[in-house]
Amino acid sequence: MSPNDPIYAYAGKILRVNLSNGKISEEPTSHYAKEWLGASGIAIKILYDELRSWVTPYEPANKLIFSAGALLGTIAPGACKSNISTLGPMTGGWASGCSDSYVGGQLKYAGYDSIIIEGRAHTPIYLWVFNDKVEIRDAIGLWGKTTWETLDGIRRELGEETLHTVSIGPAGENLVRGACVIQDKGRAFGRCGTGAVMGSKNLKAIVVKGTGPIRVARPKAFTEIVSKIRKMFDGLKSVEAMQKYGTLRGLQSKQKICGMNFKNFQECTIPEEMMQAIDPCKMIDKYEIARQSFPGCAIGCSRHLYVTEGPYAGLKTESSQLEALLTLQTRLAVQEPTFMLKANAYCNQLGLDLDAAGGAIGWAMECYQRGILSEKDTDGLKLNWGDAGVVLELIRKISYREGFGNILAEGCARASDLMGRDSSYYALHMKGQDLYEPCRGALGWCLGTTTSTRGGGHTTGAVPDHRVVPEVKEKVNAIFGVENPLPLEYEDKAKMVTYMEALHMVNNCLGICHMNTIHGDFDQMDLPQIAELYSAATGWDTSVEDLKRLAMKQINLEKAFNLRHTDLDRKDDMPTPRDLFEPIPKGGLAGWKIDVEKYNQMLDEYYDLHGWDKETSFPKREILAELGLGYVADDLKKIGKLR
Amino acid sequence: MVFDMPSCGGCRTCEMACSFKHRGEFIPAISSIKILDKKDGHGFLVFLAEDPQKQEIPCDGCKEFAVPMCMQYCRKSEDLKGILEEFMKQSETIPKGKERTVQTTEKEI
Numbered sequence: 203m204s205p206n207d208p209i210y211a212y213a214g215k216i217l218r219v220n221l222s223n224g225k226i227s228e229e230p231t232s233h234y235a236k237e238w239l240g241a242s243g244i245a246i247k248i249l250y251d252e253l254r255s256w257v258t259p260y261e262p263a264n265k266l267i268f269s270a271g272a273l274l275g276t277i278a279p280g281a282c283k284s285n286i287s288t289l290g291p292m293t294g295g296w297a298s299g300c301s302d303s304y305v306g307g308q309l310k311y312a313g314y315d316s317i318i319i320e321g322r323a324h325t326p327i328y329l330w331v332f333n334d335k336v337e338i339r340d341a342i343g344l345w346g347k348t349t350w351e352t353l354d355g356i357r358r359e360l361g362e363e364t365l366h367t368v369s370i371g372p373a374g375e376n377l378v379r380g381a382c383v384i385q386d387k388g389r390a391f392g393r394c395g396t397g398a399v400m401g402s403k404n405l406k407a408i409v410v411k412g413t414g415p416i417r418v419a420r421p422k423a424f425t426e427i428v429s430k431i432r433k434m435f436d437g438l439k440s441v442e443a444m445q446k447y448g449t450l451r452g453l454q455s456k457q458k459i460c461g462m463n464f465k466n467f468q469e470c471t472i473p474e475e476m477m478q479a480i481d482p483c484k485m486i487d488k489y490e491i492a493r494q495s496f497p498g499c500a501i502g503c504s505r506h507l508y509v510t511e512g513p514y515a516g517l518k519t520e521s522s523q524l525e526a527l528l529t530l531q532t533r534l535a536v537q538e539p540t541f542m543l544k545a546n547a548y549c550n551q552l553g554l555d556l557d558a559a560g561g562a563i564g565w566a567m568e569c570y571q572r573g574i575l576s577e578k579d580t581d582g583l584k585l586n587w588g589d590a591g592v593v594l595e596l597i598r599k600i601s602y603r604e605g606f607g608n609i610l611a612e613g614c615a616r617a618s619d620l621m622g623r624d625s626s627y628y629a630l631h632m633k634g635q636d637l638y639e640p641c642r643g644a645l646g647w648c649l650g651t652t653t654s655t656r657g658g659g660h661t662t663g664a665v666p667d668h669r670v671v672p673e674v675k676e677k678v679n680a681i682f683g684v685e686n687p688l689p690l691e692y693e694d695k696a697k698m699v700t701y702m703e704a705l706h707m708v709n710n711c712l713g714i715c716h717m718n719t720i721h722g723d724f725d726q727m728d729l730p731q732i733a734e735l736y737s738a739a740t741g742w743d744t745s746v747e748d749l750k751r752l753a754m755k756q757i758n759l760e761k762a763f764n765l766r767h768t769d770l771d772r773k774d775d776m777p778t779p780r781d782l783f784e785p786i787p788k789g790g791l792a793g794w795k796i797d798v799e800k801y802n803q804m805l806d807e808y809y810d811l812h813g814w815d816k817e818t819s820f821p822k823r824e825i826l827a828e829l830g831l832g833y834v835a836d837d838l839k840k841i842g843k844l845r
Numbered sequence: 846m847v848f849d850m851p852s853c854g855g856c857r858t859c860e861m862a863c864s865f866k867h868r869g870e871f872i873p874a875i876s877s878i879k880i881l882d883k884k885d886g887h888g889f890l891v892f893l894a895e896d897p898q899k900q901e902i903p904c905d906g907c908k909e910f911a912v913p914m915c916m917q918y919c920r921k922s923e924d925l926k927g928i929l930e931e932f933m934k935q936s937e938t939i940p941k942g943k944e945r946t947v948q949t950t951e952k953e954i
Contacts, residue, residue, distance in 0.1 A: 265887065275919055277861045296884035304857075311874070364882060421869055429917070445920075492887045495854030495920075502854040502920050539865050 205230035210419035211272055211739035212240065212721075213310045217336065218327060221403055222262055222321030225832075226336050231315045237830070239711035240272030240638035243296045243756050244316055249296075250759050250834075255766045256262060258400035259291040260377060261323035261397070268368065268408055269316035270306035271713015274497070275416035277425070279431045279727060280718025282306065282496035284385070285710060286368075290394040291379045292613060293556075293657040294327040294637040295764035297394035300661070300710050302496040303385045304366040311412025317616055323404035328356065331410040333564040341406040343646035346374060347383040358411055369407035369820040370397045371553025377401055378611040380558020380636065381601075384550050388494075388504075388520030393635065394656055397553050419741025427734045432726045435500045440723040448503040449524040449717070450482045455668045456524070459689060460643045460791040463533040465587055466564035467572075467630050467780055470640055471789035472532050480531060480539045486521055489540075494520055495504035497835045500718050508541060513590070514540045515676065519547040529638045534567060535587040548594060552601035556800050558613055560631075561636020563596050566606075568628040575621070581605040586810035628783075632658030633774050641781040643791045648698045649804060655760040661710070678722050690791075692800040694805035704753035705729055712736060712755070722756070727756045754812070755829040758821055762834045765820065765843045775805060815845035846897055846935060848928045851887035852921040855880055859915035859925070864916040867902045877904035878915050888890050891925070951952045 203209075206430025209232050216234075216485055218227045234244045245267040257263045266288040271282035282307030291299020309317070309463060312333050319329075326341040344352050352369040366386055373381035374397030382390045383398030391397075400406075410636065418424045435441050443451035457477065458464055460470035472480075489509050495502030509517040517540070525547040530536070536545075549556050563585075569575040570585035581599070583592050583606070609617045614636050618629035630637045635657035641648035645664025654662040667689035678687040682701050684694035702721070708729065709716050720728045729746045737744045764770050777796065785795035806816045813825025820843045826835040838844040853942060857880045860873035867875065867895035878900065881890040907913035913929060914924040 275861070277858055277865070282856075284891065311872070413872070415864075415868065415872035416868040417870045423866070423867070432918070491885070492883075492889075495856035497857050499854075499856050499858070502856060504854075736947075744885035 203232045203236060205232050207232065208740050210417050211276065211736075213270075213275070213313050213315045213416065215314050216244070216316045216318065217314045217331070218318045219336065219338070220318065220320040220325040220326065221338070221405065224338060231397065235315075236750070237709065238756065239752055240315065241269040241285040241711050242287050242300075242707070243711040243752070245269055245298065246296065246756060246763060248318060248761050249287065250763050252626065253289055257289060259289050259399055260401070262320075264289050264399060264402070266319040266396065266399050266403065266405075267316055268309075268319070269544050270303075270309045273735065274306045274317070274713040275310035275738060276418060276739060277428050277498055278433075278712075278714065278739065279428060279498055279499040279500040279675070280715035281713045283710065283713040283715055284309070284368075284391075286383055286391045286396045288396055288399045288654075289767060290396065291377070291398050292393070292395045293764070293768065293770070295657075295770065296760045297396055297399070297696065297774040298654050298710070299382065299391040299393050299654050301383075301389045301397055302715065303368070303389065305368050305385055305410050306498065306713060306817065307497050308366060308412045310412050310416050312410055313412065313414055317408065319403060319405060321778045322402065324405050326404045328409065329405065330360065331408070333412055333414060343405050344373060346594060348372070349553050350387045350551050352407055353386055353839040354361055356407060357623045360409065362411070365411060367407045367409045367523040370400045371551060372406075372595075373552050373554040374398055374473045376400035376601065376603045376611070378554060378558070378600060378603065379613045379616070380404050380555040380562070380611075380677075381553050381557040382558075384553055388550060390550060390555065392555050393557060393659055394471045395555075395558075397555075411432070416706040418739045420738045424735070424738040427731065427738055431731050431735070432500050434726055434731075438446060438723055444501050444503045444717065445482050447486060447835070448521060449521075449582060450486070450527065450766075451480065452524055452668060453527070456528070458790060459668050460786050460789045460794075461640045461647075461668055463528050463640050465535050466533055466568040466628065467640065468568070469788055470642055470786050470791070471731075476535075476537060477627070478529070478687075479537050480542070482527060482539070482542065484538050491745060492520075496715070499715060501722075503717060509540050509543060512540050513538060514544040516546060517544055519543055522546040524555055525785065528640070529557050530593070534565045534593055536590045536593065537588055538590050541590045545593065545597065548597055552597065554601050556634050557638040559597050559600060560638070561614045561631065562600065562610035562617055563593055564617070565618060565629045566596070566610060569621070569625050572628070574623050574625050574628075579606060581623070600682055611702075613637070627779055630778050630779070632769055633768075637778060639664065640782075641777050642786050643794055645692060645804065646670070646689060646695045646698045646702075648777060648781070649695050649808060650702055653699065653805075653808060654779050655757060655764055662706050663699045665698045665702050671725065674724055679842055681720060681724060681728060690794070692797070692804050693782065694802050696811055699808060703757060707756055708732055708749050751829070755831065757812070758826060758829055758831055759834065760837055761814075761821060762831070765838060772805070772817065775819055777801070778787055780785065818843075818845060821845045846893050846932055847881070848893070850889055850891045850921070850924055850928060852924045853880065853889040853891065854921075855882070855889045858918040862914040862918045866907060875896065875902055876903050881883045891928050893928070895936055904932060923931070938944060
């Protein structure tokens with residue numbers, strides 16, 4: 203399309219800011235939008251085209267792209283996600299994370315779909331965007347501050363109490379590989395180390411305010427489809443549970459299918475007495491002071507809490523989701539029920555990803571348990587399971603790269619390489635990034651996690667296996683077009699993951715929260731409704747098949763980006779050795795273990811569905827050409843990675 | 846006019862919906878309804894515009910619809926309904942320019 207044609211749903215412009223020379227420019231979103239949907243889709247196209255293969259994550263030549271999903275700024279259900287993508291320090295390849303956000307909507311109202319950050323500022327700065335007024339401002343006074351202090355400081359400095367920020371904390375400033383970016387105080391662009399890249403650019407924060415409009419192409423059709431979708435949520439039991447406890451509602455079903463993480467994945471359930479002690483639902487009810495929801499959300503799943511007793515009395519924070527409980531509290535066997543809230547808040551303040559903290563500390567505690575590490579290695583700390591004080595001290599030491607924390611700040615994969623002593627088996631990671639997902643006993647969840655181009659994660663293809671129970675089998679079969687959907691069935695998992703990949707990718711591009719879709723409940727919205735939404739919003743008639751093709755195109759470009767920057771191949775799409783070779787030790791699935799041969803067949807089928815070579819995992823020319831990525835095939839051929 | 850809404854989660858979808866009714870586009874800057882942060886306590890404050898001099902378009906209660914736009918997209922629409930009714934009542938009975946204060950129910954913490 204021509205840059206002069208009207209564009210709907212999108213704001214229409216991409217902002218480019220070079221921090222090395224202060225140059226600020228704009229370009230039309232239409233250059234990308236129709237073929238790359240939005241947010242992470244547009245970001246991978248820009249990063250693939252503009253980053254040379256020799257660029258490394260912390261160089262000024264790397265670029266960091268902050269984007270709002272294509273439907274942000276409208277009332278589309280769940281359209282509240284922004285995205286940050288870059289070349290990341292965890293895997294050395296594609297790094298991309300989404301977060302619920304007010305900032306994304308403000309970016310759209312300011313007239314921009316994305317901000318491309320280039321170069322490196324000579325001294326700490328932050329970026330202030332107010333409509334088309336873009337200002338690089340001094341942040342020396344904010345450097346060293348937590349993300350919470352940064353939000354308050356910027357609001358004070360700019361004289362507006364309602365401004366929203368995305369910022370980094372000390373972890374990002376100190377180039378901790380697992381540093382993340384925090385929206386306001388409680389929402390993280392998690393995983394992948396995007397915060398460290400922001401730190402490498404001396405960029406402390408991005409602040410955006412917009413007062414302009416977002417238009418949709420077919421207003422009547424758009425509001426009708428929005429109303430139709432919102433009605434799908436009425437009366438759903440899961441919605442009621444989500445409104446009360448967020449994703450913590452899934453705790454019991456995770457325990458049932460052995461989807462927990464206890465003592466660094468040594469066990470896949472937690473002891474019953476611990477379950478009783480930490481029951482987060484009781485705690486949340488007790489400490490709630492207010493609800494929290496994000497723009498467009500058809501559910502509203504969070505709460506603000508004020509802890510009034512115990513070791514963390516006085517803490518005011520947004521409630522955590524299930525991930526905080528599993529990746530820190532149960533993984534590290536901490537019994538104090540409010541620890542989840544404290545650890546989550548502390549990581550958010552310091553700008554440290556929860557999984558990066560849990561992965562590295564879990565590895566260290568298991569090494570200590572086995573005598574591989576001693577107090578001589580850990581600055582005198584006794585790394586006993588369940589010691590909440592030690593965990594919080596390690597979170598601090600990681601964020602400031604202090605002493606033993608300097609090793610853990612590299613993430614568990616690199617920390618075990620640095621330490622040696624045969625400790626790598628206990629470093630649970632995917633492609634170099636610390637693993638959160640318990641993979642045994644949930645094959646769709648596992649395959650989606652292990653094949654993810656960003657290095658693990660359950661929001662890029664993982665099937666929500668804990669909800670695929672016999673009672674919903676028919677419904678699930680109809681959605682995915684399969685016959686064997688249950689979590690322990692190897693057949694059909696590749697198909698289900700490929701479907702979820704498309705859904706997740708479309709969600710990430712359009713800014714739709716996964717929990718508003720079949721990821722959260724099989725009765726919620728799915729690709730057909732999203733295709734209707736996108737068509738009405740943009741005026742571009744887009745079918746489910748079109749969305750699937752665009753998602754497949756994006757994943758192929760992410761794959762090619764990884765192949766150019768890393769040596770990842772088929773072996774890196776396999777589960778960790780612990781998941782692959784150890785049986786589930788306790789619980790309802792005790793004794794179950796992955797059948798390696800069948801897992802490999804499942805992976806073969808996944809590669810077939812993507813048009814990738816089974817031996818190497820590299821794409822074939824035919825699929826790239828079919829997707830309009832012939833130039834990518836040429837690039838891969840030059841480096842011997844085309845099949 | 847400002848009202849307390851302890852059950853509000855702050856999603857601000859009402860702001861988008863309101864502006865869409867007035868302008869046919871999403872532009873919360875001009876919406877009649879604004880969700881304001883509270884320093885402490887349950888929920889949010891709901892501001893309903895009544896002064897045509899300012900940026901916001903005055904709230905007309907969406908009389909042309911069976912259900913006002915903001916309520917159509919609110920998960921706590923019954924509570925918002927009460928606020929709208931009170932607003933319409935006060936708008937009709939209290940002279941413009943006269944200061945209105947609304948008691949909030951901040952939780953003591």
